[in-house]
Structures are given as structure tokens and as C-alpha cells.
Amino acid sequence: MTDTKATTAIIEAVGVTKRFGEQEVVRRISFTVPRGQCFGLLGPNGAGKTTTIKMILGQSHLTAGVLTVFGKALPDHASAVRARTGVVPQEDDLDPDFTIAENLRVYAGYFGLEGGDLSTRIAELLHFVSLTDRADARVDQLSGGMKRRLTIARALINDPDLVVLDEPTTGLDPQARHMIWARLRDLKQSGKTLLLTTHYMEEAERLCDDLLIIDHGAIIAQGSPKALIRAHVEPEVVELRGAGSGIETLLGGDADCRIESVGDTVYCYTHDSRPLTERLQAMPELSFLHRPANLEDVFLNITGRDLRE
Amino acid sequence: MDLRVPRVRPQALKVWHRNVLVWRKLITPSLLINFGEPFLYLLGLGFGLGAFIGEMAGLPYLTFLASGIVASSAMNTASFEGMYSVYTRMVPQRTYGSMLATPLDVDDIIAGEMLWCATKSTISATAILLVASLLGAVLSFAAVLVVPIVFIIGLCFAGPAIVMSAFSKSYDFFNYYFTLVVTPMFILCGVFYPTDNLPATLQSFVQVLPLTHAIALVRPLVADQTLTNAGLHIGVLLLYAASGYYLAVILVRRRLIV
Numbered sequence: 001m002t003d004t005k006a007t008t009a010i011i012e013a014v015g016v017t018k019r020f021g022e023q024e025v026v027r028r029i030s031f032t033v034p035r036g037q038c039f040g041l042l043g044p045n046g047a048g049k050t051t052t053i054k055m056i057l058g059q060s061h062l063t064a065g066v067l068t069v070f071g072k073a074l075p076d077h078a079s080a081v082r083a084r085t086g087v088v089p090q091e092d093d094l095d096p097d098f099t100i101a102e103n104l105r106v107y108a109g110y111f112g113l114e115g116g117d118l119s120t121r122i123a124e125l126l127h128f129v130s131l132t133d134r135a136d137a138r139v140d141q142l143s144g145g146m147k148r149r150l151t152i153a154r155a156l157i158n159d160p161d162l163v164v165l166d167e168p169t170t171g172l173d174p175q176a177r178h179m180i181w182a183r184l185r186d187l188k189q190s191g192k193t194l195l196l197t198t199h200y201m202e203e204a205e206r207l208c209d210d211l212l213i214i215d216h217g218a219i220i221a222q223g224s225p226k227a228l229i230r231a232h233v234e235p236e237v238v239e240l241r242g243a244g245s246g247i248e249t250l251l252g253g254d255a256d257c258r259i260e261s262v263g264d265t266v267y268c269y270t271h272d273s274r275p276l277t278e279r280l281q282a283m284p285e286l287s288f289l290h291r292p293a294n295l296e297d298v299f300l301n302i303t304g305r306d307l308r309e
Numbered sequence: 310m311d312l313r314v315p316r317v318r319p320q321a322l323k324v325w326h327r328n329v330l331v332w333r334k335l336i337t338p339s340l341l342i343n344f345g346e347p348f349l350y351l352l353g354l355g356f357g358l359g360a361f362i363g364e365m366a367g368l369p370y371l372t373f374l375a376s377g378i379v380a381s382s383a384m385n386t387a388s389f390e391g392m393y394s395v396y397t398r399m400v401p402q403r404t405y406g407s408m409l410a411t412p413l414d415v416d417d418i419i420a421g422e423m424l425w426c427a428t429k430s431t432i433s434a435t436a437i438l439l440v441a442s443l444l445g446a447v448l449s450f451a452a453v454l455v456v457p458i459v460f461i462i463g464l465c466f467a468g469p470a471i472v473m474s475a476f477s478k479s480y481d482f483f484n485y486y487f488t489l490v491v492t493p494m495f496i497l498c499g500v501f502y503p504t505d506n507l508p509a510t511l512q513s514f515v516q517v518l519p520l521t522h523a524i525a526l527v528r529p530l531v532a533d534q535t536l537t538n539a540g541l542h543i544g545v546l547l548l549y550a551a552s553g554y555y556l557a558v559i560l561v562r563r564r565l566i567v
Binding site: 061078082083094112 | 323
């Protein structure tokens with residue numbers, strides 16, 4: 001690979017495939033993550049997101065295809081790739097035998113980092129994730145949100161060029177989630193490339209420049225959040241609750257909208273909601289919500305509403 | 310399965326160092342156990358039983374027993390660390406998972422763990438040696454050479470123990486290894502009596518077991534006897550260590566690198 005290409009593309013996947021025995025969990029996926037971008041990997045549980053991330057980190061060996069990070073092929077150069085990467089795994093794996101500050105110090109050691117600069121770096125990172133006053137606490141004394149923040153600080157200890165985050169905000173309260181979003185935006189502004197998996201569409205919409213939606217191991221859509229919304233769903237949505245079974249008659253055949261009903265809620269996807277909302281204003285017994293289409297609508301539209309797992 | 314021959318790199322010392330840092334936090338209870346248990350053994354068996362036995366194979370029984378306990382304690386310590394502690398770090402605690410997000414790889418982790426197991430073996434065996442010398446059981450200054458020897462004994466038993474961890478689904482599995490492997494060696498390999506007294510078939514079986522070779526190295530150094538076939542005995546221990554390392558790396562790769 002030439003130098004110029006290596007400087008623009010951080011991750012390059014061509015026909016990457018992973019099979020466990022007969023089961024194909026990642027199917028010939030190809031994508032490029034340019035430097036400085038926040039790239040999202042979206043998909044239902046079991047879609048192949050975590051396996052893809054593991055392959056990028058050399059923690060899983062690809063069955064077929066070519067995968068390079070920083071221009072280095074995996075899995076052969078896993079160690080070199082990981083030296084320049086920060087990882088926030090899906091499940092906490094902080095070291096319970098150490099305090100918060102010690103966790104960072106010991107982890108830095110795995111990268112061969114030590115010396116006087118390290119103490120400054122640790123102090124800066126603890127400040128970055130607002131854990132300065134907890135430096136000497138034990139890991140089991142931290143809340144879920146604090147553990148995540150510490151994991152993010154740990155992922156930055158080697159000043160990585162690429163930060164890989166596997167569902168970084170799953171299970172967190174809104175305060176913690178917003179704080180992590182703010183930190184991730186800071187990281188992006190500082191020029192780092194982010195690879196993010198999530199099933200919070202709101203998160204992807206806020207953070208990602210470009211994203212892939214994968215299902216059953218294959219890419220089913222790719223683009224920026226706005227482009228995906230334009231391409232896959234009508235721009236406006238009206239949600240109706242408590243309308244009962246007669247809703248379609250109520251809306252009339254001329255409502256010019258695509259209707260999906262789930263339980264007691266009816267979703268009307270439309271290009272022009274005005275005729276519908278005007279009619280609904282006149283029916284005070286019905287509660288409705290009028291909103292712009294979002295990434296979640298795209299996601300449900302193309303991966304379906306069936307439960308996974 | 311990834312059968313590539315593992316590379317031993319200096320990075321392994323980072324894994325070793327992590328364990329040293331954790332051990333330092335628990336140094337008091339650790340050392341208490343390291344000194345307390347052998348002290349009881351030597352006091353109870355060495356003096357209590359020794360009073361009836363007098364001499365064993367031309368040695369005071371306390372000396373005979375102490376040299377056996379030094380070697381078997383190196384075995385026990387490495388086996389225990391290689392199973393319970395390694396499994397804890399590999400499975401429930403996910404420490405290896407976090408290490409595999411750094412430049413460290415499985416080869417480094419297992420090498421570091423084996424060095425740590427051997428370090429703990431050395432600490433516990435040295436503690437026993439000190440207790441034994443206070444009780445007058447150590448007959449030669451050559452006994453200081455036991456310290457590097459028990460390090461090798463630790464390496465020898467660390468590999469197979471980590472192999473067990475790589476297979477295991479839970480802690481219960483380790484009971485089999487202790488009952489079927491560690492305890493038989495403790496009883497058969499010459500800790501309490503010379504192996505020459507065993508039936509001929511059992512003797513040849515005992516000759517392939519590593520603890521026999523470990524004791525053959527330790528006892529002459531403690532008892533001021535001539536050390537014979539040192540190269541062979543060390544070779545056997547290193548062979549167990551190297552094949553244990555290779556097998557452990559392959560199996561841990563299979564478990565962690567999916």
C-alpha cells in the first residue's frame with residue numbers, strides 16, 4: 001500500500017468474511033474509514049458488529065478477504081495496529097485488583113509507556129473524564145457510568161490515532177450518556193478517527209459522519225445519517241396511539257402515507273403530513289405525535305420489526 | 310487452530326509486573342501462608358514422625374523431608390497459581406481480554422504468567438528453605454543453588470496448570486488435576502521416602518514424572534550430597550516447561566482469539 005493511501009484511509013475492509021464452522025457471521029463486507037471520521041457500525045444483536053471489531057483488533061482471524069488498519073494487514077500485524085488504537089470494549093474489563101489511577105498506569109505499561117510524563121498524562125485523562133477526585137478509589141466502588149468513563153480514559157492512554165468503541169453507552173443513564181457523547185465529540189475534534197457500534201440510533205445520528213447498517217453479517221445500507229433517512233424513509237412521521245383497529249378507515253384511503261402498526265400504535269410515514277395532521281386536530285380523542293423521520297425509522301424499515309435473539 | 314510457534318518477547322515482563330504489583334498489595338497474608346504452612350509440616354512431620362524414623366536413606370528425616378517439601382511446594386504453588394489465579398484473570402475478570410486490546414498478545418501473556426508462577430514458586434520454596442535452615446535441616450551452603458532450581462521447577466509445573474485453565478469451564482475442574490496429578494506426585498515421587506522402595510513398575514513410571522527430577526536436584530543440594538545427572542534432571546524440567554508453554558499458548562489462543 002502506498003503512503004498516500006495509508007494517510008487517508010485508517011481502516012480498509014475488502015470482502016471481509018468470518019465463518020464459525022458452517023455459520024457465516026460476517027459476509028463479504030467492504031468499507032473504508034477515512035482519517036478523522038466518526039464511523040458507525042449499526043445492526044441488531046447478532047448482526048456481526050462485535051465480530052467485525054474483533055477482526056479489526058486482531059482478536060478474531062478473518063476467514064476470507066483483506067482487512068488493513070493504518071495500511072497494515074490483519075491479523076498478522078495485530079500487535080502493531082493495537083499499539084496505535086484505543087479500545088472501549090462492550091463489557092467492562094477494568095482490573096479490579098487496582099485503583100482507578102493504577103488501572104491507567106498498569107495499562108500504560110502494556111504499551112511500554114512509563115516515566116514522569118505518564119503521571120501528567122494520567123492526571124489529564126482523569127480530568128478529561130471527570131474522575132480526578134476518584135483517582136484512589138477501587139474499581140468496584142464506581143458506578144456503571146464512571147466505569148465507562150474510566151474505560152474511555154484507559155483507551156486514550158496511548159494517545160491513539162483510532163478509537164474503537166463497542167456500545168460505549170449501553171446501560172447508562174442520560175446524564176452519563178450525554179457526557180460521553182460530549183467527550184467523543186471532543187476526540188473527533190482533536191483529529192482522532194472513531195469507530196463506534198451502537199444500537200441507539202440517536203447516538204449514531206448525533207455522532208457519526210458515515211455509517212453502515214449490517215444485518216445477518218451483510219451490509220444492507222451505507223451512508224451519512226441524513227442520506228440514509230432521505231434514501232430509506234419518508235421525511236415525516238405521525239404516530240397515533242389508542243386508535244384501535246378502525247384506523248385505516250379513519251385515515252381514509254387518500255391519506256397518502258405508508259402505515260405500519262405495532263401494538264396499539266400506528267406509524268404513518270409520509271412526504272406531506274399536513275392533510276393528515278389537520279384531520280387529526282379535529283379528533284381530540286386521539287393522541288398523536290408528529291415528528292421528522294430519524295435513523296431509527298430507517299433501521300426498523302430495513303431490518304424489520306421482528307425481535308432478535 | 311493457530312499452531313504457530315510462540316515468540317517469547319520482553320513484553321511478557323509487563324504481564325509479570327502486573328502480578329507483582331497485585332501481590333505486593335497482599336504481601337502480608339501471602340508471606341504468612343508461605344512461611345506458616347511449611348513450618349507446620351516440618352515441625353509436625355519432621356520432628357513428630359522424624360523421632361520414630363530417625364534416618365531416611367542416610368539422612369536425618371527432617372533434612373530428607375525438608376528437601377522434598379521445598380520441591381513439592383514449588384509444584385503446588387505454580388499449579389495453584391496456574392489454575393485458580395490464571396483462570397480468574399482469563400475468564401471472570403477478563404484481564405487477558407483487556408491485555409489483548411494492547412500490543413500484548415497471547416504469547417506474551419502466557420510467558421508472563423509462567424514467569425510469575427515460577428516467581429511465586431521461588432518465594433514459597435525459599436521461605437521453606439529458610440524455615441528448614443532455622444530448624445537445622447539444611448546441611449550445606451550449596452543449598453542457595455536451590456533458589457534458581459525451584460524457579461525452573463515452577464516453570465515446569467506452570468505450563469500444564471495453564472493448559473488446565475485453558476480447558477476449564479469452571480473452578481471445579483481443577484479438583485481433578487489436583488486429585489489425579491498433583492497429589493499422586495506428592496505421594497509417589499520421593500517427598501516422604503526414597504522412590505527405590507517402590508515396586509519396579511511403579512518406579513519406572515515415577516521416573517517420567519517431573520517432581521521426581523525436581524527432588525533429585527533439590528535434595529543433594531540441601532543435604533550436602535553429590536549432585537548427579539543434573540543436566541538430565543534440568544532438561545526434563547525444561548522440556549515440561551517448554552511443551553507446557555507451547556500447548557498453553559495454542560489452547561489459550563483457541564479460547565480467546567475466536
